[in-house]
Amino acid sequence: MKKLMMMFAAGAALTAAAALPEVRDTASKPLVPKTEFDFSAEVTSPQLWIETADGGRRTVAQAQSGGVLRLAPGETLVMDAALLPPSGTLSVRVRTSAGGGGPLLKFPFGKMMLTTGREARRPVWLTGIPGAETADGRLNGRGEAPDGHWTLLSVGYSPDKVQFHFDGQFAGEGKARLGAPAGTVRIGGKLPLEVRDIACYDVLFDFNDVLKAVSRSPEALAENAKRLGRTPATFRSAARPRLLASAQDQAELRSAVKQDPAMAALLARYVTRYEAEIAGGVPKEEKVGEIKREDGNRLAMLAILYGATGDKRYVKTASEYIDRIVDYRIWDGDRPYWTNSDLVTGHLLLGLALAYDWMYDELAPELKTRMREVVRFRAGDFARRILYKRWTWANQAMNNHGCVTCTGLMAAAVAFHGDLPETAVWADAARGWMKNFLANQPADGGDYEGIGYSQYTLGHLLIYADLVRAEFGDDCYRDCGWLAKTMDFRIQSSIPRKHxxxxxxxxxxxxxxxxxxxxxxxxQRDFFIPTGPARKLAAEYRRGDYLAFADKVDAIDNFCRAHEYLSLLYLHQARKSGVKPSSAPLPAFAYYPQVGKVLMRSGWDGNEAVMIFRCGTPAGTEALKNFSTAQGDGHVHPDVGAVSLFAAGELMLINSDYCYKLTSQENTLTVNGVGQRGDDRQWLDTTDFYKHKLKPEILRAESHDAYDYTVGDATAAYRPESGLTRFRRHILFLKPDCFVIADELAADRPSTFETRYHSLLPGKASGKSAMFGGRRGELQIRALQPRDGELTYEIADVRLIDRATAPRKTGVVTQRNTVPAKSTLFVTVLYAAPKGGTADFSARIADDVITVRNGRKVRKVKLIRKGGVRLEVAEPGNGAE
Structure with a gap:
């Protein structure tokens, strides 16, 4: 199993890397207007005038007021087309102030114009394109210009191409047949309109370049934020460094790495990583795509290394990375290299912010100027997307993308405040999104996207929490219950350390x-090694058991990847807090009601069995209560009612991995071949759960010395076309090695019910018996009811998200009723033992008493059929029959 999973992970990584295109161009330079009109100064150009509704003319200066040119209904701002280059881009920043539709911008190319519609969200179209392939000459792209908001409209043109950008976002392009610009450009003409600036460029905007024009008027973003009812907070910090540590903290850190052996050892890991991966500088052929996140991590690690040592070689290497990162083209802001552009932006903003703040006195002035320029555009762009709801996750709060991006945006705001005028708006945009995110996290600390994604979120959330506590007094550690308990969930999800x-x-x-x-x-692994967060949370919550867990991981993992750049600082904070490692283990049984998960284990002795049962709504009950639409929680699987199991030294039953969302790939039920709501797609569609307030849930969760008992109702998770009317799964864990599973099943018509058990281990089945077996242990599966039931075994392909990667083979044991029925009861016994230890295992049911025997040990469970089904332990199993 180990070799198979390692080969799969390596293959996926190689495939992802091979698929990334390369950037070979030189770094792009700031975009300079060829012609521009800024109405903050008096404009008297004879090539720009206003035509009034009655056919008269007045000067632009007569309509200027407070840095804005105001056009009354029927007035048109006219510009001589001689100011336009033969091929280039025209950008106009406008604000509409009344309803109704009409032309915004007419070009000197026949009937080509930007026009706004009458709908409430004010769509803007580029129409009348000469030679366009569409019958109506309408470009296949659009933007939205809400009344009262400043909007940047940009149209690029060349003899055979037209492009439209809307507030820094690519809106569409098309083929065209255009002559040389001749005549006039006309702005407005029907609607009351305000114009802040006009700019003409002698290049055709292409994707990222448009961002360089978006923030020409930084006050426009701040003004729009005020119109949205936002009041940016005031920053507290002034002296540098101000991100995550003060000058005194850095001095203490430099002293600690010299005096504390553990700190010195961790620093040595940082240095080894630096020399092996970072010291050689940025690759000449720059990779793009999600891999760019790692450049942000490396830059952050370089900042921490400098802060911990004062060694200027880290500044030299950081300067090389910064020189490349400030190239607009590698940020993946748009086509053709778009891939998780928000995550890339979050990482790069965070890396630039830490380097700017921690290395401020050492970086070259010219380099800091370039950093300010690119951060201003990139951070401004994302603040705009958040505030105007033009970002994929703007209205979806339960996902890692928003947390990562808003953390980078907040770090940029804190690092660059005082040097850039818009930072308060960035901070406000980030705080607004994060407030919603934090308020809806499951307060029990449970995970829903998968532990790897929880770790990704947690790593950034800890940074965000420290920034807003220092700057604005927001106490996420006190207010967010998830932060206080999420490390418990991670620890309790561990398999025995010896394995x-x-x-x-x-x-x-x-x-x-x-x-x-x-x-x-x-x-089934950590995406991000949890030592740093464990130590940080230990310091915040005085949890010595978190320190003990971190020490166990630290003793095994010494690789120190670049994303662990804060582990050193967090270890120092844990030392300063005075909390000491403690050996008291967490409870062996854990119930997380908000996410609907029960974790059952036989103990913490190193040989325990561990089963996790999931029966809850996608992102937790708090989110379900507060939202009516999907919240970006597509990493959740259609696995309500599913189990995973580690026992006898083997991962026996496994969840379906990073996969296409199919109920049939999970350890749960299908009915007539139909699965759960939102499945059969790449990302789970959780819409129905929020819209209809569907709440599959744990009904019973209790633990005793000899057994644990949990019951979950998964009925609400299923598609209506399945006909399912009842799916209650009972799990009785007879410690330390046996699980009795009873599934109450019913439908509105005679149906075939199928439950599945997936494993990476080899398997086989015959009649009502099946087995998975590995190098160390084996799992026997016995179907006791229904009488017509059967077990089959097959090798199946798990459809993975990365379609370039070959599907992973898994063994699947399927239990089904061979005669369709409206209701039935599946009773299944799972018994785990060291290899060869299940030879004398037997299980049978008679008169509703389940008898499980292995060797001389006998255990009995009563099946109570009164008002439903209940399992009751008849004999603990301490004696012999």
Whole structure:
């Protein structure tokens, strides 16, 4: 299993890297207007005038007021087309102030114009394109210009092409046959209109370049924010460094790495990583795509290394990275390299912010100027997307994308405040989104996207929490229950430490690979090693058990990847807090009601069995209560009612990994071949859960010395066409090695019910018995009811998200009723033992008493059929029959 999973992970990484295109161009330069009119100064150009509604003419100066040119209904601002280059871009920043539709911008190319419609959201179209392939000459792209908002409209043209950009976002392009500009450009003509500036460029805007024109008027973004009812807070910090540590904190850190052996050892890991991966500088052929996130991480690590040592070689390397990062083209803001552009932006903003703040006195003035320029455009662009709801996740609060991006935006706001005028608006945009995100996280600390994604979120949320506490007094550690308990969930999801999988790395180093059980889009390993966050949360909540957990991981994983750049600072904070490691383990049984998960384990002795049962709504009950639309929680799987199991030294039953969302790929039920709501797609569509307030839930969760018992109702998760009317799953864990599962099933018509159990281990089935077996242990599966039931075994392909990667093969044991029925009861027994230890195992049911025997040990469970089904332990199993 270990080799198979390692080969799969390596193959996926190689495929992803190979698919990324390369940027070979030189770094792009600031975009300079060829012609511009800024109405903050008096404009008297004879090539720009106003035509009045009665056919008269007046000067522009007569309509200027407070840096804005105001046009009354029927007035048109006219510009001589001689000011336009033969091929280039015209940008106009406008604000409409009344309803109704009409022309905004007419070009000197026949009937080509930008026009706004009458709808409430004010769509803007580019129409009348000469030679366009569309019958009506309308460009296949649009923007939206709400009344009262400043909007930048940009149209690029060449002899055979037209492009439209709307507030920095690519809106569409098309082929055209255009002559040389001749005549006039006309702005307005029907609607009351305000114009802030006009700019003509002698280049055709293409994707990222348009961002360089978006923030020409930074006060426009601030003014729009005020119109949206936002009042930016005032920053507290002035002296540098101000991000995550003060000058005194840095001095203490530099002293600690010299005096504290643990701090020195962790610093040595940083240095090793630097020398192996970062010291050589930025690759000459710059990779783009999601891999750019790592450049932000490396830059952040360089800042921390400098802060911890004062060694200027880190400044030199950081300067090389900064020189490349400030190239607009590698930020993936738009086509052709778009891939998770928000995450890329979040990482790069965070890296630039830390470097700017921690290395401020050492960076070259010219480089800092370029940093300010690109951060101003990029941060301004994302603040605009958040505030104007023009970002994929603007109205979807339960996802890692928003947390990562808003953390980078907040870091940029804190680092650059005082040097750039818009930072208060950036901070306000980030705080607004994050407030919603934090308020709806499951307060029990449970995970829903998958532990790997929870770790990704957590790493950035800790940064955000420290920034807003220092700057604005927001106390996320007090107000967000999820932060206080999420490390509990991670620890309780661990498989026994003796079975953690270690991956050997070059240079004699090693990393922790598989050490947990997870649901959602997470492989059974940490995406991000949890030592740093564990120590940070230990310091904040005085949790010595978190420190002990971090020490266990730290003793095994010494690889220190670039994203762990804050582990050193967090270890220092844990030391300063005075909290000490403690050996008291967490409870072996854990119930997380908001996310609907029960974690059952036989103990913490190192040989325990661990089962996790999921039966809850996608992102938790708090989100379900507060939202009526999907919240970006597409990493959740259609696995309500599913189980995962580690026992006898093997990962016996596994969730379906980072996969296409199919109920049939999960350890749960299908009915007549139909699965759960929102499945059969790349990302789970959780719309129905929020719209109809569907709440599959845990009905019972209790723990005793000899057994645990949990019951979940998964009925609400299923598609209406399945006909399902009842799916209650009972799980009785007879410690330490046996699970009795009873599934109450009913439908509105005679149906075939199928439950599945997936494993990476080899398997087989015959009649009503099946087995998965590995190198260390094996799992027997016995179907006791219904009488017509059967178990089958097959090798199946799991459809993975990365379609370039071959599907992973898994073994699947399927239990089904062979005669369609409107209702039935599946009773299944799972027994785990070391390899060869299940040979004398037997399970049977007679007179509603389930008898499980292994060797001389006998355990009995009563099946109570009164008002439904209930399992009751008849004999604990301590004696012999």
């Amino acid at each position: 953690w999988v270690i991956q050997k790395m070059p240079g004699g180093r090693q990393r922790l690979d598989h050490s947990l059980i997870s649901f959602g889009d997470t492989r």
